[in-house]
Amino acid sequence: MSSKDIALKDIFEEIPYRLSRILTPAPIKELLPTNFPSTELRVDFLARLEDESILHIEFQSFNDPNMPFRMLRYYLAILERYPNTPIKQLLVYVGNRKLRMKSRLRLRNLTFSYEMIDIRQIDCKVLLESPDPMDRLLACLCKVEDEVYLIEKLIKTMESMNEEERKAYLLKALTLTELRPNLRIRFTEEVRHMPIVVRPEDVRLPKRKLRKDILYRLGLEEGKQIGLEEGRKEGEVIGVEKGKRIGIEEGRQIGELEFAQKMVITLVEGKLGYVPEGLAEMVREIKDREFLHALIKKLITSEEVLEVLKKELNV
Missing domain, CATH: 1.25.40 (Serine Threonine Protein Phosphatase 5, Tetratricopeptide repeat)
Structure with missing residues (x-):
């Protein structure tokens, strides 16, 4: 189970007040067990609503072409445990790429569907x-x-x-x-x-x-x-190289400068997949934090990283 799945499960164990009202057709009456030992299946979220129907929610962070088959397996396991009970299934897509999954399965002798929402549709x-x-x-x-x-x-x-x-x-x-x-x-x-x-x-x-x-x-x-x-306690004194000790304000400024330099290099590497030759040394020579912060914003929002570097740093 990924760390994101764990975080989402932890959050929904506490039933977020407003999101639950957006996603559920009726108020939640009780949470239900999410594991199905006989099938080795485990769903992300399962609850009984006040109208006595069952709500099943799956969170998905990437486009899985087999999702309709997975949802069908979950549906059958839930139906076997709670026969003759209306079941609503909802797939909540939380990924960063465009949603491309289907919410319907059509076979020769079977038609199956469920609801699907991209969480980015919610303000x-x-x-x-x-x-x-x-x-x-x-x-x-x-x-x-x-x-x-x-x-x-x-x-x-x-x-x-x-x-x-x-x-x-x-x-x-x-x-x-x-x-x-x-x-x-x-x-x-x-x-x-x-x-x-x-x-x-x-x-x-x-x-x-x-x-x-x-x-x-x-x-x-x-x-x-x-x-x-650094900077955790006002007035704290931190040590720097060669045993020199400086006040917290100066130490905080040094830390912020180094952090901004690292961020520029990391952003470039993350977007390009490499760091152009000589760029790291050039960035570490920059001592203007305001300039670095402005450069960081441009790198975050622009897809033309090389153009930004050429314009701002003459790389």
């Missing part, structure tokens, strides 16, 4: 205004027109939590935004100064994927903690 503001923190979390996957506003709402949500709750919430947000790379980059930049230590084992990614992850690569080198710790 994230609807969920961001919900009193339920889980709704706000799922807003990351919805239609987002103002990423800054969304990130501000998530950070404000975490402010009222204790340390453990805040860390769990942050990890879920980081996991879900793996599906929205540009949002993940911005979100990572905003939360990196939060007094939360996130370690590689917390991210729950295979090692080969972890090394490619934006949080890992923009955080610290392998073997160190993910999540920068």
